[in-house]
Amino acid sequence: MSQLALLVDNVVVSLFPLDKPVITIGRDHENDIRIDDTAASTHHACLKIEPSKFLEGHEEIFIEDLGSTNGTMVNDEKVERCQLKPNDVITIAWNTFKLIDDSESGRQTTAFIGRT
Numbered sequence: 001m002s003q004l005a006l007l008v009d010n011v012v013v014s015l016f017p018l019d020k021p022v023i024t025i026g027r028d029h030e031n032d033i034r035i036d037d038t039a040a041s042t043h044h045a046c047l048k049i050e051p052s053k054f055l056e057g058h059e060e061i062f063i064e065d066l067g068s069t070n071g072t073m074v075n076d077e078k079v080e081r082c083q084l085k086p087n088d089v090i091t092i093a094w095n096t097f098k099l100i101d102d103s104e105s106g107r108q109t110t111a112f113i114g115r116t
Contacts, residue, residue: 002099002100003101004090004099007096018047018049020049021048021050022048023049023095024043024046026068031043035092037093037094038094040070041069045063045065048061049063062082063081067085068092074089079085086101
């Protein structure tokens, strides 16, 4: 299962399991991942976990900015929506997260290419 790690000075201080289809991130207490930072929007971003279109039994993880004031960054690039891969670094306000995916370690899978 994938997890989002909150980093402080490159040290993991919290882990958030990505265990449901939509995970919300922001300052409001109703978010799944709450950020206590006035530079983060109330409902800043969300993670969407979707079944892979190409690899049976695998999931794809997307991050989507929810119209935040200060934006969402992935690997130092501002994004509206993008697919994440293991070890991507996500910056929301003054907070840094890293995507950790234990299932990807050392395993390679062949993608299915459907023919019509």
